[in-house]
Amino acid sequence: MLFPPLMQIGVAILVLSKSGDCSKVKKNKRNYEDTTNQNIVPKSCKEKDILVIGAGLSGMAAARDLQDRGCKVKVYEARGQTGGRSRTEKDNLPPWDFPHDLGGTFQHGSSQANSITWLADRFDIKRAYVGGDSAYGERNSTVWIRNSDGKPYSRGIVDESFDLHDEWWKLNTKYLRQIRKKKLKIQKSLKDSSEYIFNTVMSLSRDQQALQDAHITSNFDNDFGVEHSLWPLDGIDKRDGWWWKPISGPDYYLPDGMSQVIDLLEDGDSSNEKTKSLQVNLNHVVKKIEHSKKGCTIYFYNNGDSKKLFKKKGSACIVTVPLGVLIESVESKTAGAGSIEFEPKLSIEKQLAIRNRNLSHYSFMLLQFPEPFWKDIDPGKNFWIRAIPRKNCVRDPGHVFKESEVWRDMSHSRNGKTHYILESLFGGDRYWAQDLSDKEMEELFLRGLKKYFGKKKVPKPISFKTYRWTLDEFSRGSYSGMSIVSTDQEWYDLATPESNGLYFAGEHTNYDGRSATLDGAYNTGIREAERISTSKWNIDTVSQKSMWANANAFTSGWEVSSNGKSDSHNLENRTNTVIESDPILYKQDRFTRLQLDKIDHR
Numbered sequence: 299m300l301f302p303p304l305m306q307i308g309v310a311i312l313v314l315s316k317s318g319d320c321s322k323v324k325k326n327k328r329n330y331e332d333t334t335n336q337n338i339v340p341k342s343c344k345e346k347d348i349l350v351i352g353a354g355l356s357g358m359a360a361a362r363d364l365q366d367r368g369c370k371v372k373v374y375e376a377r378g379q380t381g382g383r384s385r386t387e388k389d390n391l392p393p394w395d396f397p398h399d400l401g402g403t404f405q406h407g408s409s410q411a412n413s414i415t416w417l418a419d420r421f422d423i424k425r426a427y428v429g430g431d432s433a434y435g436e437r438n439s440t441v442w443i444r445n446s447d448g449k450p451y452s453r454g455i456v457d458e459s460f461d462l463h464d465e466w467w468k469l470n471t472k473y474l475r476q477i478r479k480k481k482l483k484i485q486k487s488l489k490d491s492s493e494y495i496f497n498t499v500m501s502l503s504r505d506q507q508a509l510q511d512a513h514i515t516s517n518f519d520n521d522f523g524v525e526h527s528l529w530p531l532d533g534i535d536k537r538d539g540w541w542w543k544p545i546s547g548p549d550y551y552l553p554d555g556m557s558q559v560i561d562l563l564e565d566g567d568s569s570n571e572k573t574k575s576l577q578v579n580l581n582h583v584v585k586k587i588e589h590s591k592k593g594c595t596i597y598f599y600n601n602g603d604s605k606k607l608f609k610k611k612g613s614a615c616i617v618t619v620p621l622g623v624l625i626e627s628v629e630s631k632t633a634g635a636g637s638i639e640f641e642p643k644l645s646i647e648k649q650l651a652i653r654n655r656n657l658s659h660y661s662f663m664l665l666q667f668p669e670p671f672w673k674d675i676d677p678g679k680n681f682w683i684r685a686i687p688r689k690n691c692v693r694d695p696g697h698v699f700k701e702s703e704v705w706r707d708m709s710h711s712r713n714g715k716t717h718y719i720l721e722s723l724f725g726g727d728r729y730w731a732q733d734l735s736d737k738e739m740e741e742l743f744l745r746g747l748k749k750y751f752g753k754k755k756v757p758k759p760i761s762f763k764t765y766r767w768t769l770d771e772f773s774r775g776s777y778s779g780m781s782i783v784s785t786d787q788e789w790y791d792l793a794t795p796e797s798n799g800l801y802f803a804g805e806h807t808n809y810d811g812r813s814a815t816l817d818g819a820y821n822t823g824i825r826e827a828e829r830i831s832t833s834k835w836n837i838d839t840v841s842q843k844s845m846w847a848n849a850n851a852f853t854s855g856w857e858v859s860s861n862g863k864s865d866s867h868n869l870e871n872r873t874n875t876v877i878e879s880d881p882i883l884y885k886q887d888r889f890t891r892l893q894l895d896k897i898d899h900r
Contacts, residue, residue: 339835340593340613340798343369348830349596349610350374351584351638352618354382355402355816356803358563359823359846360616361576366566367831368840372610374582374598376636376772380564383620383773384816385765386555393666393761396716397555398708400662400765401776402816404428407545413817413824413848414559415550421567423558425550426711429681440681445508448749451685459509462502466510467534469495474531487782488518488534489527504687512685516704519724528656528781541786543811543852553711556816567845586639587615589800613835614799616826621792621806622774624652636772644796651788655806657768657775658814659724661732664708664763665743666718671755672707680707684746702746721746723764732766739764777814778806789813793822798833801826810853821853 340346343364350361353375365371379385385401387394405414405425418425429439437460442451451459473491492514496502502510518526533541552558566573585607586597594615597607617624619638626637628649644652672679684703705721721743723731731739740762748756767776789809795801803826805812805819812818824847831840 338591339833340591342836342839343371343613343830344836344839346370346593346611346613347372349594349612349615350618351587351596351615352382352804353377353380353560353564353578353580354618354620354804355384355560355563355819356805356823356826357382357616357618358560358576359820360618360803360827361823362563362566363824363827363844363846364830364840365576366573366841366845367827367843369831369836371576372612373576373578374584374596375578375580376583378581380578380580381557381560382618383767383776384556384560386557386560387763388555393716394763396712397553397557398664398718398763399551399556400664400763401767402556402819403551403662405550405817406815408547408550409545410848410850411545411852412547413820413851415817416848416850417559417562417820418552421562423562424553426553428549428551428706428708439679440683441676441679442509442512443682443684443750444505445684445686451505451509455505456509459506459513462500462506462510463513466492466495466500466513469499470531470534474534477531486531487527488514488529488531489525491531492526508685508687511687512683515686516683528779530780530782530784533780541789541809541811541813545812545817545852551708563846570845583635584638586641587617587800588641589615589797591798594799612799614801614830616801616803616823616830618803618823620773620775620804621652621655621778622657622768623772624806625657626774628652634771634774636774640796640800645791647787647791648794648796651791654781654783654785654788655792656779656781656784658777658779659732659768660776661723661764661767663702663721663723663739663743664718665721665740665747666716666760666762668717668757668760670707670709670717671757672719672751675751675755680710682706682750684750702743705743705746719747732768736762736764779814793825795829798835801830812852817851821848821851824848825853 347370348361348364350357350371350373353373357373357375358380361371361373375382381401383401384399386397386399388397389395405412405418408415408425410416410419415425417423437453437456442456442459443449444451470488470491473494474486477486496507496510500510514526518529564576564578566575581601583599583604584596585599588595588597593611593613595609595611596615597609599606600608617638619636623634623636623638626634627639628644643649676682682705686703702721704724705719708720709717723739731742734742740759743762744756744759767773789807793802793807793809803819803822805814805816805822807813807822808815808818810818810821812821824844828844828847830836831842831844
């Protein structure tokens with residue numbers, strides 16, 4: 299998360315009028331004509347389909363909300379199953395003949411502000427507690443392990459490390475203020491400030507230095523998925539740090555899989571007799587999107603046949619593909635099977651935002667055992683973190699290659715018949731682990747377990763499973779991250795429509811502090827559904843009430859125009875949206891948000 303200011307590019311194009319005079323056509327910063335006062339607009343979505351590209355959380359949320367409002371909707375998904383990066387698998391035969399997630403799993407925060415929690419409670423989907431924040435776990439249920447001898451740290455040392463970590467945050471903020479006071483133009487990273495603090499300010503024992511390294515690793519390199527050397531120090535005071543908005547409460551997951559939420563969105567509310575299932579076209583790979591003020595046209599392959607392109611026109615397209623696919627789409631040298639060509643090309647601002655963001659290469663490994671041996675050794679514990687030390691704040695890759703360092707018991711909410719542990723794999727720019735074979739990954743996992751629990755205590759596993767998100771041509775990473783050149787302007791540039799016919803959703807477009815989360819992805823789909831529904835060509839023909847928008851969510855949403863009609867959101871009555879705490883970056887009224895492409899937010 300970051301920000302050396304980027305030059306904003308304004309565009310004015312000269313055209314020849316009928317009289318032969320040169321005059322300016324009004325262009326906004328998105329490089330498409332300002333049609334605010336013109337009558338050239340798309341057909342109503344009640345007459346012509348909205349085309350949603352991607353059947354992940356954001357795409358399915360947008361499609362469901364739009365269809366229930368009265369729009370015609372079609373969803374196009376490149377894979378052979380819905381869910382996107384919320385991937386639930388269930389094999390026909392043992393040992394994995396029960397639902398298990400290999401993608402987005404955790405609900406970070408358990409209050410009703412989390413839209414996945416809100417949906418689960420509303421539709422009676424079982425949730426299970428998995429501990430505190432996923433980066434640290436809960437202190438009572440987490441074991442912090444000394445790397446040198448594989449023994450656990452005492453509770454007193456661990457508690458002290460959390461206090462020292464709070465001090466580390468304060469010192470980083472102080473260091474940033476000093477830099478700003480000196481008006482230095484050089485961007486400093488979190489690694490730069492940490493080196494300064496550990497070398498000159500904080501005097502730590504070997505154990506506490508290792509634990510601070512582990513805290514930094516858990517919070518940034520692991521949980522956010524990007525090496526902290528790529529995190530700009532300038533983002534530390536953006537709200538709760540790097541644009542993040544935490545939701546109160548511990549982490550939960552759905553034992554029967556995130557597919558339950560996807561299925562709910564596909565099928566609709568069964569208590570509503572008028573509800574209809576979404577039309578989801580699987581194995582449809584969209585390769586090109588043409589867009590304009592009149593609507594959009596997509597070109598796609600069907601069911602693996604890449605020899606023939608099919609065409610479909612719509613009143614608008616909502617692109618919800620992952621950031622990794624967008625990166626490939628704007629980088630001609632890396633164009634892959636999932637990349638999409640845009641005509642006209644995406645605006646310079648959006649291309650810069652796409653290039654300047656980073657990707658997490660987070661993956662899960664699941665290892666199933668005949669019995670839960672860990673419960674005999676650490677009763678009541680479900681989260682283990684190995685405190686691997688750094689040298690000059692740089693992680694030693696040798697440790698990462700040797701053994702696992704973070705694992706979690708995921709079977710405690712099951713019926714006692716299945717016992718498996720989840721190991722988290724993390725990485726930076728190019729992720730080495732995803733090139734390992736399943737056997738090599740399993741051996742790495744077992745070495746970490748045996749070093750702590752003992753070789754004789756760890757039985758031969760029943761089965762191993764993983765999913766390689768970076769190698770997935772329709773994902774190219776697990777979720778969005780930051781880089782040293784990112785700026786806060788990019789949150790809006792990634793979310794801003796390119797024209798009346800082209801909109802964007804997905805966790806990477808969440809400018810309300812919930813990027814890289816399941817609820818953040820969901821909220822962006824609802825945001826775009828609301829944006830389209832309230833456009834002047836739809837507002838009088840489709841419902842302005844949403845049954846799928848979580849009024850408790852951290853989202854500034856998209857208010858209707860000031861024409862006397864009201865929508866399902868009353869932002870002034872909300873008490874927990876990010877806009878109340880950051881009125882400069884987060885704008886409440888719809889008119890202001892319509893002008894986001896004309897405002898410098900820095």
